[in-house]
Amino acid sequence: MELKKRWPKKFWPERAIFERIHPGDRIFVGTGCGEPQHLVGALKRYVERSPNSLLGAEMIHVWTLGIAPCAEEQFRENFRLNSFFVGSRSREAINRGDADYTPIFLSEVPALFRQGSIPIDVALVQTSPPDRHGYMSLGISVDIVKAAVEAASIVVAQINPRMPRIPGDGFVSVEDVDHLVFCDEPLLEYHDPVPGDMARRIGEYVARIVEDGSTIQVGYGSVPNAVLGSLGDKKHLGVHTELFTDGLADLMKSGVVDNSRKTIDRGKTVASFSMGTAATYEYLDDNPLVEFRSIDYTNNPLVIARNRRMTAINSCIEIDLSGQATAESLGGVHYSGIGGQADFMRGALLAPGGRSILALPSTADGARTSRIVPTLKPGSGVTLGRGDVHYVVTEHGIAYLHAKNVRERAMDLIAIAHPDHRTWLVEEAKRLGLIYADQAYVPGEAGIYPEGLETRRTTKAGLHILLRPVKITDEPLLKEFFHELSDESLYRRFMRSKKELSHRWLQEFAVVDYSKKMVILAVVEDEKAGREEVVGIGQYGLLGESMTAEVAYVVRDDFQKKGVGRELLARLTVLAKKQGVLGFVAEVLSTNIQVFRMFQKMGFALETVWEEDGVRELRVHFDDLVGNGEADGIDRVWGGTSRS
Incomplete structure (x- = not known):
C-alpha cells in the first residue's frame, strides 16, 4: 500500500497491463532464477481467458526454470520462444521445431538490444522493493536483463521483497519503469547435483x-x-x-x-x-x-x-x-x-x-x-x-x-x-591418420596408467623430482631425453653410441604392459612453462616365469651425481618387491664402476653370473639385502627422504 501511495500511476490492474501487449510483440522475460513467476503466470492466465487477444508473440529469454507457456501446446499460436540458451524447460520444444534457439555469445546480446537489432516491446522483470531514492535492484539477474529494461518500450517490474539488493549494474529507477506489480513469493532455486x-x-x-x-x-x-x-x-x-x-x-x-x-x-x-x-x-x-x-x-x-x-x-x-x-x-x-x-x-x-x-x-x-x-x-x-x-x-x-x-x-x-573405449579410439585414430599407423597399445587393465605410483622425492643433493610411471603419451619427452644423452652415457646404458630415435624404438619405452614391466621417469617440472623435463629413466622387465626382472637405468649427463639414479633404483626395487619379484639381474660394462658402487650403497649383495668381452651380468636377490651403515634395507632407504 505504501508503494501504491508513492507511485499510484505505476500500479495498474494486471489485465490492463497485458492489454497493452499487441499480437506479434516481442516479450522479454527475466533470466533463470530471476524470472518473475507471478507476472509470467498472470500473463498465461490472461491468454487462457482471452486466447485471441495475443497471437504470434515472440517470447525472448536466456534460460527459464519456471513457468514456460511458450513450451505448452495450448499456447502454440500465442507464443513462440526465441532463446539464447537451451535449458531443460525449452529443449524439447526447440528440438521439435516449436521454438527457436539463437546461437550467440551472450556478451553480444546487450548491444543487440540497445541497437534495435533485436527490438524489445515488453520486458517482464523482477526487482527488489525501491529504496528511499526510488531505485530497485534486479538482484540475482542482471546479465542481459539490464539492457532489456533500457531498450524495451514497456517495462513491467514485479516487486518482490525476497529479491536481494546486490551492488553493481542492476539498479533501475522506478521512473524508468512503466508498471509495477507487487508479489511476495519465493525466488526460484537451483540445486546443484550432488557430486558423485x-x-x-x-x-x-x-x-x-x-x-x-x-x-x-x-x-x-x-x-x-x-x-x-x-x-x-x-x-x-x-x-x-x-x-x-x-x-x-x-x-x-x-x-x-x-x-x-x-x-x-x-x-x-x-x-x-x-x-x-x-x-x-x-x-x-x-x-x-x-x-x-x-x-x-x-x-x-x-x-x-x-x-x-x-x-x-x-x-x-x-x-x-x-x-x-x-x-x-x-x-x-x-x-x-x-x-x-x-x-x-x-x-x-x-x-x-x-x-x-x-x-x-x-x-x-x-x-x-x-x-x-x-x-x-x-x-x-x-x-x-x-x-x-x-x-x-x-x-x-x-x-x-x-x-x-x-x-x-x-x-x-x-x-x-x-579404458573400455581406448582400443576403439586408437583404431579410429589410426584409420583417420591422426596417429602413427603402427602405434602400439596395451588394452585392458594392464595398460591403464597406475597413477597411484607417482611420488615426489628430494635427492640427497636437494633436487626436487617427480618419479612416475611412463605414459603412452611420453614419446616426445623420451625423444628429447635420449637426444640430450652423451655418447658415453648411451654406451654405458645400451652398449652402443648410436642415437636411435625412431618411433618404433621409442615405443618400447612408452608403451608398457604394467603387469610385466615398469618404466619410471625422473621428472623435473617447470610450472611456469607448464611442461615436464625427463632427467632419468629406470626400468625393469620380468624374465619369463622366474619372477626375476632385468633392471637398468640412465640419468641425463647434467643431472648425474645428484642422487637421481639412486632414487630411480630404490623406487624400482620397492615396486618390484610389491609385484612379487624376487630379484634383479643387470648387464653392465665391467668398467662402469658407478653402477657397482650404486648397488653396494643401496645395500645389495652382488653376484657376478658371467663376464665376457667387457660385459658383466650381475644378480641380486632381494632376500640378500644387507645393511652397510648408510641404509638398513631398501625399504628404509626409500622412506628416508620421501616427499610424496
Whole structure:
C-alpha cells in the first residue's frame, strides 16, 4: 500500500497491463532464477481467458526454470520462444521445431538490444522493493536483463521483497519503469547435483591446475560443483564469472576467495547472475564484497583477459581427438548453448598466466558412450575450437593440449578416455591418420596408467623430482631425453653410441604392459612453462616365469651425481618387491664402476653370473639385502627422504 501511495500511476490492474501487449510483440522475460513467476503466470492466465487477444508473440529469454507457456501446446499460436540458451524447460520444444534457439555469445546480446537489432516491446522483470531514492535492484539477474529494461518500450517490474539488493549494474529507477506489480513469493532455486565419486575425482584433478592467487570462472552442474568443492585448500582466489553459485558463496565464506590478488575489481567477486538456493541469495543481499555487472562486462574477453592468472573452468558434451568441443548440441539435437563459455575460455587464453580448462566425465549413457570421440558428430555446433583449450580433464587424468600437434593431442586424449573405449579410439585414430599407423597399445587393465605410483622425492643433493610411471603419451619427452644423452652415457646404458630415435624404438619405452614391466621417469617440472623435463629413466622387465626382472637405468649427463639414479633404483626395487619379484639381474660394462658402487650403497649383495668381452651380468636377490651403515634395507632407504 505504501508503494501504491508513492507511485499510484505505476500500479495498474494486471489485465490492463497485458492489454497493452499487441499480437506479434516481442516479450522479454527475466533470466533463470530471476524470472518473475507471478507476472509470467498472470500473463498465461490472461491468454487462457482471452486466447485471441495475443497471437504470434515472440517470447525472448536466456534460460527459464519456471513457468514456460511458450513450451505448452495450448499456447502454440500465442507464443513462440526465441532463446539464447537451451535449458531443460525449452529443449524439447526447440528440438521439435516449436521454438527457436539463437546461437550467440551472450556478451553480444546487450548491444543487440540497445541497437534495435533485436527490438524489445515488453520486458517482464523482477526487482527488489525501491529504496528511499526510488531505485530497485534486479538482484540475482542482471546479465542481459539490464539492457532489456533500457531498450524495451514497456517495462513491467514485479516487486518482490525476497529479491536481494546486490551492488553493481542492476539498479533501475522506478521512473524508468512503466508498471509495477507487487508479489511476495519465493525466488526460484537451483540445486546443484550432488557430486558423485567420478565428479569429485575430476574436481581433484582440476584443483591441481588452479594456482593460489588465480581468478576463476566456473560453470554450473555436478562437475563444476565438484571442482569448487575441491578448492578448499587454495589461497587468495578471485572470482570473475558469469554465474554465481552456492559453491562460490561457500568459498567466499571460508576465506578461500578473498579477491585480494585480482588485477581489476580487486576485493570484489564479479558475476552477472545467480542460480542457487535461498541461503545464497541471502548471502548476496547488500554484500559489499560482491558486484553483479551487465553481461557485456563480465563476459567481454578483453575485460576477462585483464585478470592475471585468469582460469576458466567449463564443461562440454563431447570433444574430438583434435581438441574441438561442443557444449551445445549432438549432431542436430540441441542440448544447451554457446552461453559465455567461449568468451571466458578465450579471455583466459589472452590473460597473463591464464589457463582454460575443459572438465567432463569420460563417458555418458552408463559408460556405454565415450564423450571423447574421433570426430564430432555431423551437425554438432563447435563451441570451442582447437586453439581454445589448454587442459582437458576427465576422471582418468589430465591432458595438456596447448601448442601440441594433432597426433600428440589425440594420444593425450585417448590416455584420459575411459579404458573400455581406448582400443576403439586408437583404431579410429589410426584409420583417420591422426596417429602413427603402427602405434602400439596395451588394452585392458594392464595398460591403464597406475597413477597411484607417482611420488615426489628430494635427492640427497636437494633436487626436487617427480618419479612416475611412463605414459603412452611420453614419446616426445623420451625423444628429447635420449637426444640430450652423451655418447658415453648411451654406451654405458645400451652398449652402443648410436642415437636411435625412431618411433618404433621409442615405443618400447612408452608403451608398457604394467603387469610385466615398469618404466619410471625422473621428472623435473617447470610450472611456469607448464611442461615436464625427463632427467632419468629406470626400468625393469620380468624374465619369463622366474619372477626375476632385468633392471637398468640412465640419468641425463647434467643431472648425474645428484642422487637421481639412486632414487630411480630404490623406487624400482620397492615396486618390484610389491609385484612379487624376487630379484634383479643387470648387464653392465665391467668398467662402469658407478653402477657397482650404486648397488653396494643401496645395500645389495652382488653376484657376478658371467663376464665376457667387457660385459658383466650381475644378480641380486632381494632376500640378500644387507645393511652397510648408510641404509638398513631398501625399504628404509626409500622412506628416508620421501616427499610424496
